[in-house]
Amino acid sequence: MAYDFYTCTDDPDRLVFVETWADEAGHGFHMEQQHTKDFIAFHEPFHRNFTFETINVS
Numbered sequence: 001m002a003y004d005f006y007t008c009t010d011d012p013d014r015l016v017f018v019e020t021w022a023d024e025a026g027h028g029f030h031m032e033q034q035h036t037k038d039f040i041a042f043h044e045p046f047h048r049n050f051t052f053e054t055i056n057v058s
Contacts, residue, residue, distance in 0.1 A: 001026065
């Protein structure tokens, strides 16, 4: 697993988080962890929206 985040090139108020996972099960497990839920719940009120996209680069 790896994490990176960037400022969106066409919207400086948008952050793009890139997470790399070995498989969907690992990502699913991560999303169910309390620290992940706490992170999202803390940051959600400060943003217009959260969008999650899955991209497979195999």
